[in-house]
Amino acid sequence: MANFFLYTSLFLIWFMLFYHMFLMQGGYVFSQNYKKTAAKWTKKSHRFPTVSILIPAHNEEVVIEETLKSMIRLDYPKNKMEVIVINDNSSDRTGEIVENYARQFPFIKPVHTKPPYGGKGKSGALNNGLKEATGEMIVVYDADNTPEPDAIHYLVLGLENDPDAGAVVGKFRVTNSNKNLLTRLINIETITFQWLAQAGRWFWFRMATIPGTNFAIRKSILDRLGGWDEKALSEDTELSFRVYELGYHIRFFPMAITWEQEPEKLKVWWKQRTRWARGNEYVIFKYLFQFHKLKRKKMAVDLVYFLFTYLLFFSGILISHSIFVLNLFFDLNLSIGFVSYVLLILGFLLFVTEVTLALSFERGQLTLKNFFTVLLMYITYSQMWLILVVYASWLELKRVVLKQEVVWYKTQRFSEQKKGEKSEKVKAR
Amino acid sequence: MGARIISLLILTVLFFSLIPATALAETGDTKSEVLIVFSDTSEEVNFNQRYLDMLITHFTTNLTFVHESEFSKGMLEGKTHLFYQGITESTISTSFRNSVETFDGPVVAIGRNFDHLSERFSFVTPLQDELSETIYLNDSPEEKISVDISVNSVQTNSEVLATAENNGKEFPLITSDRNSYYVGNNNLESSMGILLGEILHDIFPDAHKNEKNRGYIRLEDVHPNVEHEKLKQVADSLIKRDLPFMIAVIPVYTDPKTGVEYHMSDYPKVLEVLKYMQDNGGSVVMHGYTHQYRSSETGEGFEFWDVENDSPIYQSADEVTELKTEKDFSNSAKYEQYKQDNIDFETRYIEDKLETGINELNGFGLKPLAFEAPHYTISQNGYNVVSNHFNSYIGQAQVTDDNWEVMGSPPYMSEPTFMHGMKMYPETIGYVQPDDKKAIDKMITKAENQLILRDGMVSLFYHPYLGPERFEELLNRLEELPPIDWIDLKEENTRTQSSEVLITASGDEIQSNGGPFSSSFTSFITMNHFIQGLADKATWLIVGTSSLAVLFFSGYTIISRRRVEKEERSEDLG
Known part of the structure; x- marks a missing residue:
């Protein structure tokens, strides 16, 4: 019986690892070629469609100014763009700051929302912003983002040159990666995620998940979809699914770069990731049970992936961990023997080579320090994820059973103050 | 053209003229x-x-x-x-x-x-x-x-x-x-x-005048826990001499101390040797399922006889009660009912062992072509049950239900009526007793006696744990005798059946219904073994593929790093 469980967990785990290998291979090929595509498109003459940039902001006084400055620096005809900041039920100076900028720069348009219409989380804020939007394309940035000046240009290039793309997703980089071990780990994680999962899926399946920020989507599509799903905790994943359902693909175009801040404290990281995990679990169950109704079966790729990440791969890891521990105390008569050690080592080597490969695509990231961080990551950061999924699943289960309301947790910001003083006064709701 | 047809005709005639001779060879006419x-x-x-x-x-x-x-x-x-x-x-x-x-x-x-x-x-x-x-x-x-x-x-x-x-x-x-x-x-x-x-x-009218002396060599008590090296050595002695042989296989080894059962899947080396033997002249004979009952050791214990009571198996192994006699019953009807219940119990017991054994061996790719009762002991009812599953019986026959020690074998092939249609391949010259230095001499003497009979059988068995030395000696001595037609069960029209599988042999070939895949699923244990085999192969496939991936990714990293460095340099210059 122990053998059965061991092999089951082994195959579940390795199915996932093979998928990752496969994605990484795609990510590598893509990384070597996307710049050529960008160069070709840049040379071609094209029109500049109108763009509405939505920035949902709830108590963002710490970061909103920097974000607005980066909007002003954007290298895009200002008469073709508007920046809609949705000051969503803020209790701090966010509204004030935005109003100040709006007075100087007419393309910045503040929208202030209060309950009952406002304060319902990110999806709600985005939907409120969408109502005001006039642009042909909608671009979303989180309030802590500082996109590079050519980011919007590249996002628009993507949509203009690829009529089948419903949305174009750019790349995000971490501003505070050298702050501490946690941000360094997150930095490595985000780079790997984008080159393995986003680039890999784009390369093989013409799929990429819309992240919360730095993406452009055709307004016509959003109108048809009726905006964002306000019940979804990870509204971006959910939106991606609906875009596929309309028959569009989502392009990953890492020429469009934004920089964002990552949690510097474990507690903040924990809350943010719990929200993502729960959000993805919500999507699995929303679409899994009506999969037969879906017109585009392409989503199966992502559904299966999520199913594996949150259920099967995860169970595999749990089972194999338990067997490992049990086998220390009892003789389970495992027949697997030597090969299990080989697999253990190979699993680790795969992790290390995949992550270092992803790091090598980014300038200045493949350093000795980062390499050692990767080694450490496997036994720390990656294992934390296990506990996190258990916790998130527990919360989701409770929500479903007790029919609880979804509470949207806004990620806490850290000011990048030069003098090191911290103003982490932003409340979590 | 004409010549070809004629030679074809001649061949056909020759072919058919051979059939009656072989068909009659064993049990004569039925007139x-x-x-x-x-x-x-x-x-x-x-x-x-x-x-x-x-x-x-x-x-x-x-x-x-x-x-x-x-x-x-x-x-x-x-x-x-x-x-x-x-x-x-x-x-x-x-x-x-x-x-x-x-x-x-x-x-x-x-x-x-x-x-x-x-x-x-x-x-x-x-x-x-x-x-x-x-x-x-x-x-x-x-x-x-x-x-x-x-x-x-x-x-x-x-x-x-x-x-x-x-x-x-x-x-x-x-x-x-x-x-x-x-x-x-x-x-x-x-x-x-x-x-x-x-x-x-x-x-009798059929004189069997042209018949040769037949015989067989059987490797005895091969259970999962035998030493596979010795088994292989002993088998190779036969294989190099190109002699067909029988292997008396016990599918399960029971550890007498712990009572834990071990199957062929627990000893894959033994299974491997057995398959090698089967592919090289060996025919599997099912020698019980565990070759033990109650707490005795496999190969030592009896399986189809309750030695404590000197009776057929009328109770489950954990019961040790003395059998009742007619005096224990108020009337004879009740006693008859008691006897019938006992027989029904025994029938189910043997039936279950045979079913499980055939299915398990078959699932491991070992095709049992005949049956041999452990220690040659089995009841009269037992022969009847066995005959529902096998048409070939190997060894000696216990001939009464009163005492297991009363057994014997005819000097030649026969088809005893109490075996209900099974053909009996009698064992006639015994085996190499480990502590008897003259064992081989005694066997050869018996063999010479058997040869007096025009179609007398020269049949023996050998325990592979004794190693190849004495076996070589035995085979050398046997080769000095007048030529003996060593029996290959695969050529004997054997038929073995369980509820899951039908195994027939004829003309050196074994057929069993169902493909090789489905046959692994005739028993839970073998199915498990089969899947584990697949799983094992799959894990090594994983090892191979992922090792390659690690190599490739490392290579890519070097390429990508060089490329990024080049870009940096050219930008610095520009």
Whole structure:
């Protein structure tokens, strides 16, 4: 019986690892070629469609100014763009700051929302912003983002040159990666995620998940979809699914770069990731049970992936961990023997080579320090994820059973103050 | 063109002319109808009759047994041969005496009471009993068999076919007068059977004149826990000599200390050797399922006999109660019911073992072609159950339910009626006893005795744990004998069946229904084993693929890093 469980967990785990290998291979090929595509498109003459940039902001006084400055620096005809900041039920100076900028720069348009219409989380804020939007394309940035000046240009290039793309997703980089071990780990994680999962899926399946920020989507599509799903905790994943359902693909175009801040404290990281995990679990169950109704079966790729990440791969890891521990105390008569050690080592080597490969695509990231961080990551950061999924699943289960309301947790910001003083006064709701 | 057709025709004719010869070779024709009348302590057929059964069914399976006291004249209707077996001294009814007198066909009288039979046996006059040292056929007096038996010696002026000898004194052992035969000994399980068997060839119409001596070599008690190196060495001794052989396989090894059962899947090396043997002349014989009952060790214990009670298996292994007798019951109906319940229990028990064993062996890719009871012990009901699953039986036969030690084998192939259609491949010359230095000499002597009989069987077994040295010696000695046709069960039209699988062998090929894949699923254990095998292969496939991926990704990293560095440099320059 122990053998059965061991092999089951082994195959579940390795199915996932093979998928990752496969994605990484795609990510590598893509990384070597996307710049050529960008160069070709840049040379071609094209029109500049109108763009509405939505920035949902709830108590963002710490970061909103920097974000607005980066909007002003954007290298895009200002008469073709508007920046809609949705000051969503803020209790701090966010509204004030935005109003100040709006007075100087007419393309910045503040929208202030209060309950009952406002304060319902990110999806709600985005939907409120969408109502005001006039642009042909909608671009979303989180309030802590500082996109590079050519980011919007590249996002628009993507949509203009690829009529089948419903949305174009750019790349995000971490501003505070050298702050501490946690941000360094997150930095490595985000780079790997984008080159393995986003680039890999784009390369093989013409799929990429819309992240919360730095993406452009055709307004016509959003109108048809009726905006964002306000019940979804990870509204971006959910939106991606609906875009596929309309028959569009989502392009990953890492020429469009934004920089964002990552949690510097474990507690903040924990809350943010719990929200993502729960959000993805919500999507699995929303679409899994009506999969037969879906017109585009392409989503199966992502559904299966999520199913594996949150259920099967995860169970595999749990089972194999338990067997490992049990086998220390009892003789389970495992027949697997030597090969299990080989697999253990190979699993680790795969992790290390995949992550270092992803790091090598980014300038200045493949350093000795980062390499050692990767080694450490496997036994720390990656294992934390296990506990996190258990916790998130527990919360989701409770929500479903007790029919609880979804509470949207806004990620806490850290000011990048030069003098090191911290103003982490932003409340979590 | 014409030449081709003609040669084809000739070949066809040759081919078909060979068929009847081989078809008749083993159990002769079925035209002979035999009535056996016996005087014995019980009116029911018991071991003495079954010994005779094994001798006669070499020629015909149309046998009818009747106790002398129950004989009636009508019973002889349609009969071609009449046997009288006098075990106990008793009177002979007039009716039977008259029938003997008037019966047209051959009459064979064995043992006692021949002097009361009729005028037909007046050619022999009884003398006192004598002990024999050696016995021989008068046709070949130089081929003597050493055997201590008590001979009902006679005085006769008729033809003496076989003689017993003691200290230079000779007594007629088998005598005949036209078609009446007298056999002066009842120990048919002894070497006596060799002489009688030879003479029976002249009494029955099919003389088996052109038949060669057959034989078999069986590797005994091969269970999952045997030493696979020794097994392989012993098998290789046979394989290099190109000798076909049998392997008595026990599918499960039970550890006597812990009671834990081990299957072939637990010892993949043994399984591998067994498959190698099966592919190179070996035929698997199912030798029970665990070869033990209660807490005994596999290979040591009995499986189809309750030795503590000296009875068939009438209770589950954890019960140890003495069997009841008729006295324990208020009326005979209740006792009969008790006996029937016991038999039903035994039937289910054996049935279950056979089903599981066949399915398990088959699932491991081992095709059991015949059955051999552990320690040759099994009840009369047991043979009936076995015959539902096998048509070939290997070894000796326990011939009574009263005592497991009463067993024996005919000197040649036969088809005992108590085996319900199974063909019996008797074991005749024993095995190499580990602590007997002269074991091989004794076996060879027995083999030489067997060769006196025109189609006498030379069959033996060997325990592979003894290693290849003594086995080599044994094989060398066997090769010095006149050529023996070593039996390959795959050429014997065997048939084995369970609820899951039908395994047939003919013309050197084994067929079983279902593909190789489905056959692994005939038993849970083998299915498990099969899946584990796949899983094992899959894990190594994973190792291979992911090792490659690690190599490739490392390579990519170097390429990508160089490229990024180049970009940086060119930008710095620009």
